[in-house]
Structure formats: structure tokens, C-alpha cells
Amino acid sequence: MKQVFSPLKIILSLLLFLFIGIPFIALLLSSVATGWQWPVLFPESYSFRAWEYVLFGSSRTWQSIGTSLLIAVIVTVINVLLAVPAANALVRFQFKGKWFAEAILFAPIIIPPFVAVMGIHLTFLRLGLTETILGVVLAHLSPTLPYMVRAVMISYNTLSVDWENQARMLGAGPFLRFYYVVLPHLLPGIAAGASLSILISLSQYLITFIIGSGQVVTLPILLFPFISGGDPAVASAYSLLFAGMAILALLAMDAVLKKYYQTKNPSVLKVKGVKR
Amino acid sequence: MKIKTLTAPVLLAFMLAACSAQSDKDAAQGAGELLASDWQEITDTAKGQEVNMYMWGGNDNINRYLDEWVAPRLKELHDIELTRVPVSDAQDFISQLLDEKSAGKTAGSMDIIWINGENFKAAKDNGLLFGDFAGQLPNFNEYIDQDAPEISHDFGEPVEGLEAPWGKAQFVLVRDENKVENPPGSMDELAEWVHENPGQFTYPALPDFTGSAFIRHVLYETTGGYEQYEQPAAEIDDLESRLEPMWDYLNDIEPYLWREGETYPESLSKLDQLYASGEVAMTMSYDPALAASEVLQGRFPESTRTFLLDAGTLANTHFLSIPFNSSDKAGAMVAINEMLSPEAQTAKLSPENWGDLSALDLEKLSPEQQQAMNEVDLGGATLPLEELESNRLPELSSDYIEIIEKGWMENVAKE
Numbered sequence A: 001m002k003q004v005f006s007p008l009k010i011i012l013s014l015l016l017f018l019f020i021g022i023p024f025i026a027l028l029l030s031s032v033a034t035g036w037q038w039p040v041l042f043p044e045s046y047s048f049r050a051w052e053y054v055l056f057g058s059s060r061t062w063q064s065i066g067t068s069l070l071i072a073v074i075v076t077v078i079n080v081l082l083a084v085p086a087a088n089a090l091v092r093f094q095f096k097g098k099w100f101a102e103a104i105l106f107a108p109i110i111i112p113p114f115v116a117v118m119g120i121h122l123t124f125l126r127l128g129l130t131e132t133i134l135g136v137v138l139a140h141l142s143p144t145l146p147y148m149v150r151a152v153m154i155s156y157n158t159l160s161v162d163w164e165n166q167a168r169m170l171g172a173g174p175f176l177r178f179y180y181v182v183l184p185h186l187l188p189g190i191a192a193g194a195s196l197s198i199l200i201s202l203s204q205y206l207i208t209f210i211i212g213s214g215q216v217v218t219l220p221i222l223l224f225p226f227i228s229g230g231d232p233a234v235a236s237a238y239s240l241l242f243a244g245m246a247i248l249a250l251l252a253m254d255a256v257l258k259k260y261y262q263t264k265n266p267s268v269l270k271v272k273g274v275k276r
Numbered sequence B: 001m002k003i004k005t006l007t008a009p010v011l012l013a014f015m016l017a018a019c020s021a022q023s024d025k026d027a028a029q030g031a032g033e034l035l036a037s038d039w040q041e042i043t044d045t046a047k048g049q050e051v052n053m054y055m056w057g058g059n060d061n062i063n064r065y066l067d068e069w070v071a072p073r074l075k076e077l078h079d080i081e082l083t084r085v086p087v088s089d090a091q092d093f094i095s096q097l098l099d100e101k102s103a104g105k106t107a108g109s110m111d112i113i114w115i116n117g118e119n120f121k122a123a124k125d126n127g128l129l130f131g132d133f134a135g136q137l138p139n140f141n142e143y144i145d146q147d148a149p150e151i152s153h154d155f156g157e158p159v160e161g162l163e164a165p166w167g168k169a170q171f172v173l174v175r176d177e178n179k180v181e182n183p184p185g186s187m188d189e190l191a192e193w194v195h196e197n198p199g200q201f202t203y204p205a206l207p208d209f210t211g212s213a214f215i216r217h218v219l220y221e222t223t224g225g226y227e228q229y230e231q232p233a234a235e236i237d238d239l240e241s242r243l244e245p246m247w248d249y250l251n252d253i254e255p256y257l258w259r260e261g262e263t264y265p266e267s268l269s270k271l272d273q274l275y276a277s278g279e280v281a282m283t284m285s286y287d288p289a290l291a292a293s294e295v296l297q298g299r300f301p302e303s304t305r306t307f308l309l310d311a312g313t314l315a316n317t318h319f320l321s322i323p324f325n326s327s328d329k330a331g332a333m334v335a336i337n338e339m340l341s342p343e344a345q346t347a348k349l350s351p352e353n354w355g356d357l358s359a360l361d362l363e364k365l366s367p368e369q370q371q372a373m374n375e376v377d378l379g380g381a382t383l384p385l386e387e388l389e390s391n392r393l394p395e396l397s398s399d400y401i402e403i404i405e406k407g408w409m410e411n412v413a414k415e
Helices: A007-032 A049-056 A061-092 A098-110 A113-127 A133-157 A161-169 A174-202 A206-212 A219-229 A232-275 B002-036 B039-046 B060-078 B090-103 B118-125 B138-143 B187-196 B209-222 B239-256 B268-276 B290-296 B329-339 B342-349 B367-375 B385-389 B398-413
Strands: B050-056 B081-087 B112-115 B163-170 B172-176 B282-285 B304-307 B313-321
Touching: A007 A049, A007 A232, A049 A232, A049 B060, A061 A098, A061 A133, A061 A174, A061 A219, A061 A232, A098 A133, A113 A133, A113 A206, A113 B090, A133 A174, A133 A206, A161 A174, A174 A232, A206 A219, A206 B090, A219 A232, A219 B081, B002 B329, B039 B329, B050 B060, B050 B090, B050 B329, B060 B081, B060 B329, B060 B342, B081 B090, B090 B112, B090 B118, B112 B118, B112 B329, B118 B313, B138 B329, B163 B329, B187 B209, B187 B239, B209 B239, B209 B268, B209 B282, B209 B313, B209 B398, B239 B398, B268 B282, B290 B304, B329 B342, B342 B367
Parallel strands: B050 B081, B050 B112
Antiparallel strands: B112 B313, B163 B313, B172 B282, B172 B304
């Protein structure tokens, strides 16, 4: 492949860099700035007060990152387990009240989470699920599941039943059919849904605060008081940390997927070899 | 099939509710005893308890004072584990307590909450607080002037021992010494100064908290003192005509304000920005030590000074309270008592830690304790403690504040 450096391409990548890069530069500067007055473009003096507080103080930052990631991963695994059969049913079967089932599944995207979470809180209180990670995980399912179902449904739409029928004729049972035929086809959709699910779960404040009642401390729980309270330095430091955590989580997921594809390919070859 | 899936969780809920009703009785018994038993017994019960303190968490100085000064001290002196839970708005945990109350949750995780004003009123009206515990605290009895209006009332609401004062805030006006040589001592003098120096003064648009406090000073001075507003707003029939002089005053100065009063800064931080960049000569604050720390950070000019009005300025108190369903009430009481100790209050006063005014009565402290408190360096822009303390006015109850904020929109902003 020949690399072409057209002027358009250069301008586009420059714009992309400006859109993504500049906010980060501003965040980085405001996290170390002291006395940054309006007409001055760059701060006049610097201090690492905010970073010291965030990283080394008594602020429980590392613990909260661990809790955030744990919740996001569990939420995403549950989402996959729920979304695959749901998408299968919604795409492949015609049944009465299907539009209603779909409406309920996608409602959390449209209805503000605050409305739902107040009711969930009362119910969870009676069930003793508040202040637990399990409760927070269950509550995070409502804003994340719709995206996962949507993504997997799109994958199912392009998967003809003929493939599975062919596998069935060759003697594959339901598990083998799913594992060798359906799952590889769904994987891109699952990956897209999982990225959204992880990101949305990581950024929940209100739901985590209300259901966790302050006893489940994720990174947004520490971050939000500083954003609303107007300490731009600490808020910026936390925001950068949050962005770093989200990017790392996505990269890790990407790495796992790549590994899966790598181990997958030889097995396919082996099957071909046996045939021959 | 559908009915079956529904019955399972409902059954589970009933079972759990039955279990919690049992522990309900135990907790109620313990709580009654705590309010009657003597302090020694309470400190014995408190040993080894874990106390969760729910409080606004948006300032690293305050957080550090709790985590690095108060918590280790509680561990060392009383074997109490204090965990600070950061919250972005006190309203959040009040609504959570409301839910817990209606769901009948008795073993709650909140042991201490930091509240005042509207949130206290909401908590009190809905029965979300533990009870009259303040009178049990030795430091409350020894060092606090319980008859002072800012201790016995919280924004016009009688406190009745449901919360213990932790610190105080007082309204101050902030000026640049080089631009305002003689600070105006009354609202009339301020109006005069504004007329002579057009464009140099403004206040944050309501409902900004500090802008609203500024207007309350205008109310007190133009309508003849605060005493008349101690009764509920609904009981004053001619309230509208009584507020008339206040609107007249504000409309009179409006053409001489920043940008000829066509617009107001939308928040205190915008006004502070205008002051920091030299566009206006005055700003204001409900925290008397804040200007000093802005000078320290290099944001405000060195020539910044704070001043009071001759008739005094509004002061309010912020309080610590215990929710009705706290699981470690004894620990919470011991922790609150410790936070009211002269040592903890002196440390809190220091701008290095926090810079928050003490809730204690200076005159009730021993000479050494007084000296320690007076020696705290508050910074050049802050007024001496005695001067602040002797010029306090009580806050207005929240029903008035609502009426004034609406009235300002109609009578001042619209015209």
C-alpha cells in the first residue's frame, strides 16, 4: 500500500489532533496552575498541590479506581450474557408484543436515569442491596444494557440462519454451533457494545452515589464534588486520571480480543487440514 | 408464569423487612439510653466503632483537615475509626435519608452529617435526625454560648439540640485599598460611593447565595432592622409594602453599577474574576478568610482588605448532626465532641488547615486556649476575630429568602 499525504489528509489529522488534544493540554495546565488570570495564555506559576493530593494524599484514589474497574467489568460480563439471547430473540423471532419488549429494553436511553434510580433505590433498600457492589452493578445494568443489545442486534441482523443450519447438517450440536458459527460473527458487535458498557459504567455518578450510598466509592464519587465545588486544579487532575483509566480499560479489552482472534485462527486452519 | 416471577422478589422483600424490624427494636432501645446515660458510658460504648461522616467533599483543604488531623486524633484518643464520605451536595444525603426512612431502614451507614439552613429544616421537618444530643456533649456545654441566636437558631429554625455547631461563616465586603480608601460603613454610604464611582461596584445576580446575602443587608438597613423578621413571613400582612424601600434602593444604584446595571455577574466567582482583573473595586464573600487565601494564591492584589458594615453583617453557623438511623451513634457523639474541642477548633481556624471560624465562645476558653486561638495567623486581609464576633447579625429564615429572590427578579432585574 502506498501512503498518500494529500493536503486534505494532513488538515484533517491536524483538526483531529486539535479537537482531541487541546482539551487535554488545558486540563493538564489547569491541574498545575496557580493564579491563572484571564488575559494570560499560560499560567505564571505552577504547583503540584492537586496531584499530590490526588495521588499520594489520604484521598483513596487508587482504591476507587479498583472499585470502578471491578464494577465496569462485572457489569459488562452480565450485559453480554443478557444481550446475546435477547438480541437473538428480537432479531430472529416474531412474537406478540415485540415492539413493547423493545421499547422497554431501550427505554433507559430516553428516560433520565434519575427518575428510575429513585424507584430502584427504595426497592433496593427493602431488599438490602444498597451500599453493596452487587446493588451498584445491578443498577448500572439499566443505562448500559440497551447499548449492548443494540450492538449485538446489528451483528445478528447480518447473520443468516443458513450458516447454523449448515453446521447442524454437519452434525454440530447447539453449543458447537454457537461457539464456532455464531460467536465469531457476533464478536465485533459484542466488542462495540462492551466498550460502551465499560465507558458508561465508569462514568456513572448519580446511580453509584444513590445506590452505593457513599459506601461504594468509585472515581466519579471523588471527582464530582470538586467539579461542582470549584477547585479547578483538583478537578482537572481527577479528570485526567479518569480519562487515563477509561483509555487503559479499552486498550486492555482490545488486547484480550486480539488474543482471542489469534488463537482462533489456527484452530480454523486445523479443521480445514482434517478435512483434507 | 408471570405471577410466579413477581412473587419471588416480593416474598424476599417481606422476609427482609421482617428481619430488619427485629433489629429496629434493639436500635431504638440503645438510642434512648444514649441520650440519658452519662458521658463515661458513651465513650466506653464508642470504643472501636466505625463512624462515617457524610460531607461536601469539594475542597482539598477541608478534606485533608478531616483525614489527616481529625481522623488520626480520634483513633488515638478514642479508638474510633472516622471515614469521610465525599458528597457533592448536602441535599443528596437528605433525600437519601428520606428514602431510608420511608423504606424503614434502621441500620444506616450515615453517622455524622454536615448541614445547615434549608437542609437542616428539611431533615428536622421529616424527622430524619437522631434527637436532642448536643446537650450531652461536654465540650458543647463548656465552651459554647448556647443562648447566642446563631447557635440556638439555624437560618431562623430553632435547633433544639438536634445538631451541634461546628463553625461559623460571616459576610464581609472586600475592597482594593488603593481604589477604596475609606470603606463605606453603611448602605447609605455605599450608595454615595457608588454614585461617585460609577461602574466600580456590582453584586452577583440572585439567586446566587452571596448576592442574595448582600440584598438581605440592604433589607435590614433600609427597612429598619432584622428584629421584625423573626416571625414567619406569612404572619406579616404588609410584607410587600415593607420591602418597597429595598427595591427603591437597589433601583437607585442600578445605573451606577458595573455596565450601568444592564447585566449582573451571574455568580460570585464571576464577580471575583472581575475584581481579580481590576474591573471593579469591590467584591464580597460569606467566608471572612477567603480573600486572604486568594491573596496568598496570587489571585487577588496585595492591597485587598475586608470590611464590615457598622450595623454588623450576617453570620451563619454550620452544624454537625446525627441521622435517626445511624448505626454508631455513641461513636458519632464522641467524634462530634472531639471536633468541638478547643484544640480541634484552633487547628480548623488556621488557614493552612481550613481557615474556618471557630464555633466556640472565646470568653469561655482558658487564657492559654484563647491565646492559642488568637495567635493563629489569619492573613493580612482578614479582620480580627473579636471584630467579626461583635458585629454579627442573625440570618433570615428561608421563606423570606424565597420571597426576596422572586421579588428581585420582578422589581430590579426586569425594570
